[in-house]
Amino acid sequence: MAGLRHGGEYIAKWGCIVTLVYLISVQVLHACAIFAPNQDTAFMLSIVWTTVQMLVSTFFVNFSEVTYNNWLTQLRYISAVYFGFEAPVLNEFTNVKLSCSQGLGEEYMSFVLTAFPNLSGAQRAGIRTLTR
Numbered sequence: 125m126a127g128l129r130h131g132g133e134y135i136a137k138w139g140c141i142v143t144l145v146y147l148i149s150v151q152v153l154h155a156c157a158i159f160a161p162n163q164d165t166a167f168m169l170s171i172v173w174t175t176v177q178m179l180v181s182t183f184f185v186n187f188s189e190v191t192y193n194n195w196l197t198q199l200r201y202i203s204a205v206y207f208g209f210e211a212p213v214l215n216e217f218t219n220v221k222l223s224c225s226q227g228l229g230e231e232y233m234s235f236v237l238t239a240f241p242n243l244s245g246a247q248r249a250g251i252r253t254l255t256r
Contacts, residue, residue, distance in 0.1 A: 129216055137215045145208035149174075181205035227254050 128138065153170045160166035178184065180199040187197040200206045228236070236251060237243070243251070 129220075134215055138212060141208065141211045141215070145204060148204045177203045177205040181209060183209060 128134065152173050153166070156166040156169040156173070157163070160169055181203045182200050183205070187200060190197050233252065233254070237248060
């Protein structure tokens, strides 16, 4: 994976996080296989579990913007996927300072302009002001 922090501590933390999330997922699949009458039902139950985990993991729903049902925001703490997403982010970006004061480099600017070929002249000029 590109962009990981250098150092044995960060790599070991990342490996531990990935391993734990994998083990949790495998255990759920095994539990579904025990309780289900056949393999197809076990597979469907594990898909339901995965769907619920993804829905309450803050990957699709930004819980900081939920104002009506605040009790829904507490569901993220039952999601293994939430912790599986949150832990690598904290591992990578805790105590990291990123400076954007110099703007985009010319190589990145050419990529941005080719990625959006239908920009108007004014939009292209506005984007070019972001270069160094």
